Amino acid sequence: MVATNENPRPANTVQLLTAEGRFQPSETSAEYLPYLERLDENDYRRFYRDMVRVRAFDTEAANLQRQGQLGLWVPSHGQEGAQVGSARAAKPQDHLFPSYREHVVGMIRGIDPIGIIGLLRGTTHGGWDPTDPAVGNFHLYTLVIGSHTLHATGYAMGMKFDGVVGTGDPEVDAATIAYFGDGATSQGDVNEAYVFAASYQTPQVFFLQNNHWAISVPVSTQSRTPLYLRSSGFGIPGVQIDGNDVLAAYAVTAKHLDDARSGEGPSMIEALTYRMGAHTSSDDPSKYRSDDELAYWAERDPILRFRVFLEQQGVGQAFFDSADEEAADLAADIRRRTLELTSPSVASMFEHVYSEPHPLTEEQRRWFEDYEASFGGDA
Amino acid sequence: MSESKFLLPDVGEGLTEAEIVAWKVAPGEQVAVNQVIVEIETAKSLVELPSPFEGTVGELLVSEGETVEVGTPIFTVTAGGATAAAAAPEQEPEPAEQVASDAAATVSHEEEPKPGAVLVGYGSAGHGTSRRRRVTHPGTASIPVSFSGGIAPAPAAPASAPAAPAAASHAAPASAPTARPAGPVVAKPPIRKLAKDLGVDLTTVTPTGPIGDVTRDDVLREATQATVFRNIQTPEWPDDREDRIPVRGVRKAIANAMTTSAFSAPHVSLFVDVDATRTMEFVKRLKNSADFADVKVSPLLIMAKAIMWAVRRNPTVNSTWTDEEIIVHHYVNLGIAAATPRGLIVPNVKEAQSMTLLELAKALEELTLTARDGKTQPAAMSGGTITVTNIGVFGMDTGTPILNPGEVGIVALGTIKQKPWVVDGEVRPRYVTTLGASFDHRVVDGDVASRFLADVASIIEEPALLLD
């Protein structure tokens, strides 16, 4: 049940799969079940492959970091369910604004994950072109916590002004999703995004992955109330889901996106999940959290649960093997291409500082080229 | 079989070292890509390192418990088997440019590429102690004299500075000085100050600097030319019948002083011609010496020294007449007659007798500049004991100076110019000048006066006599 001002504390988190993987919708998930009917067997398999692929990608990238190939890695390990489900609910015309951990969302929308590698290897601040249709309107990562939620809100305002909201045409009506974490909910920008979204009734879903930790600070320090309730204070209805349940993530996001596209305004989804890995490769979680907690969440791993569900649907071992193989191929491909990545050219530092020519940038670029040349070629 | 070395990476954004805690493999063992090979401890945490190579473990290069810097090779792997997941290290393309983004950018570019080279570990490896060698200089490109990089068309601005910037190499200094080009003067601020101090008009100086700038030598050259006073132009007769200038201020003071002096002290004047060639040579050598580089040196400086030397030998010329007694001073506050825009003033250099040549030169220069700026303090103009006046700068041969009230002697230095003179029995051109002096005959008789002036002349003729 969605939280409203009249009923701010629904009894249950929305859940379709139990922790063990049995299909057993919770009471509060009734209104979302119809959205599952949009999915067929192929979709389910796709979800599984999505999750397995990104986990392999993640693991490989983590290894590459430990081998000195990346300065940093940002693992999404454990959050695949929330990300895959929500991403698969979005339509091509929707715009998605990630934070910096939504690797599989990008992959689903169409980015080449080597772009994420480049960002963390230090060859780019971008990694892909959000204006390229092949990239599925997946915007660049924003490393300042929460800033992008305002960009998503502004973009949604623009959609509304452009009249692509509430037309009734499923190919036209569009919405935005802003992804952010529990730590971000404390940032002023995120709260201002709620204010603006509510004021202008933007076609927008605020997708909050509560992975319980902001580096080493637990979510209890960020908030004294469940996070999904905070948005309702702004007039934005919120719902809490089991974020490791990929089906729940799909169904709830699908409904909320539909609502947004049809002009009902913004809403918020709090996906309860867990950051199984460190905040980044520079972090050491053993310093601040317990093995028990880790074990608790390991048992609720989104991939394991969904595998159980698929097995109950009759999916055979061959499929799982092929998924693993596909994932391993991806990992190997990433490894190979990572080692082949070249550094950006020196001149690129001076490109695209502005859209139009700027004399200071020009002057410095020229100076630097002369300076480099004065070392006589191969320095 | 190719051997690959694994270098300890920076695993935590700026870590510099780590301790090897536990090896998870042994030499000779087969190892797969990403297989954990070692556990290390960094400042931040305990970290497992996966192998980037597939093959047979060669050597473990660091022992457990040892701490090593980032970039240190810690183990080797010999590539084995056909299905190496990692590209052989030699085939790894070297990054195009090592564009490290922090202080460790001093990675020396002479280092050869290493297999599995750490690209992002900054650590402490590679803080070079040498700098990259320049092959060419960026040249004067960094010193644009004419700036043409405007965005809007410049309004009617004066033509850009003379002479395009020199070519890239500084090697060729400017050759023969070219004619003074049109446009604003190009000169460094210290040169401008020098010109101002020496009274040189920069717009008349021919620049010889590498970018068409006026150099120090250019200014000095201009300053030493032609000391003869020049009138610039002859004005027309004014329309008015007469000009009436009120008598006040400096003019009144001068009139009073002159009257007091002229009509209370009986003046007697003496003159002597002297060959000043050696003084001129001495002055030239002083100008070229490093010690005197920053100060004005002229024959007046030698005159001042000569006067003080002569005073030591003829003390009574350095005295004051009162009706009861003659006060002979055993110090010299040397008055210098200075022509300023407001008229003649005579500030004096206090205790000039105790100054070295350099100190005296500086004192004279400062005194002159201060007077020219009109900033001479009254205290500087009182207490003088003897005065020198340089009328040579006006082109005069000599004159009959009037005593500064309170003094009994005043010496006039005339123009120094080449004249025929007899040297060793032959007529030769020599720098000749006439020294003139006036004395108060109440104190100084003809013999003392003559001896004093002769002593001054002997220094002018042979400055080496100052080496007492």
Place this chain on the structure above:
Amino acid sequence: MSDVRSEAEYVEAELVETGQEDDASATDSTSLDTQAIDVVEIIESDPGSRVLEEHVAEQEWTREFVIDDEAAAAEGEDTAHHDTAHHDAQASAEVGEEAAAAEHDTSAEGDGSAAEPVAAAPEPRIQSLPMVKALNAGLRRALAEDDRVLIMGEDVGPLGGVFRVTEGLQKEFGPQRVLDTPLAEAGIIGSAIGLAMRGYRPVVEIQFNGFVFPGFDQITTQLAKMTNRHSGRMRFPVVIRIPHGGHIGAVEHHQEAPEAYFAHTAGLRVVAPSTPHDAYWMIQEAIESDDPVVFFEPMSRYWPKGEVDLVENPTPLHASRVVRTGTDATVVAWAGMVSVALRAAEIAAEEGRSIEVVDLRSLSPVDYGPVIASVQKTGRLIIAQEAPGNVSVASEVAATVAEKAFYSLESPVLRVSGFDVPFPPAKLEELYLPDADRILEAVDRALAY
């Protein structure tokens, strides 16, 4: 006074000549020297205004250029004429032609009110407007010419902005083009970024300069870097309008001059008009730029009137410009300080010194061409600003000029700035802010070298 008076005569002659040329050829009226016109400022404001007393005396001689006051007021109210005239280039030429012809008549009968009342009636090409109205006209024109231009900010709708700069715009263009936003600067700028990504050209108003800081993160970590992060594939044509400077007796945080923070940030362009004419044109050019532009509007110049040439503007957005010629020293200033510098130059002229004044106009990038040319001529540079001096735009200009014009300097580059203290209570602001005396003190110092 003699220098300035002769400039006035020069301008008048130009106008007459231009008019004669236009009689012959119907189209091109480009020869008018609007540069000199910008020097001409007519200061009129509410009686009792402190600004009025200070400026009236020095500006007496400029009154010959005032178009009849009532007609000017009527023109200011009549918005429709502006749009239709400007859409048609041919009509513009006709406007220029007729306006130039109208200029001959010094009793100023040649204003729009004497012409036909039809919508296409040519209006005077040159109008006397306060900067607020000039900005309003510029914004109106931008909104009319491009559907993607939006105005957003606190109180910009029915109130028309606390300084009335956006007055009437929401009524004309609707609440979807002119948006009142919630009170949240980060929100305003962040959502403007999102709108820009969607293809809009948002013009954001920050209500008071001291309040830009809640949005500072969105401006510097996001907006400034977006183009670079996106490798140029997306444009971020956001204009951020910020009132600037002091002299209006306001309370804390309302009289800041924070341009240095933004000029220091690569990816932003920063400009500051000093006259209504510049404001009218620069706001339009800023909106047309595909880059983020921080647009400072000097509050002390909001209400004094100046001549605006509504047809032509020869000076590009990022150009600096000599607004008074001289030979003894150069004073560089921008925004509210330009008129102070001009006043100082007037006083200096009476003392027999000739000061050249350069209006920098653009703080990032800085157009050094005219500045360096001026220093090569005069040999002495004084930079005057309202902002505190430590680590300021003047510091940067001083260092750059010292480097690029080293050989032309007869004195060290001097800066005249606000003191490095928090902006004081209003009773002290006239002591804090550099005035003509402080500029002249620096000029004296420079000339003493």
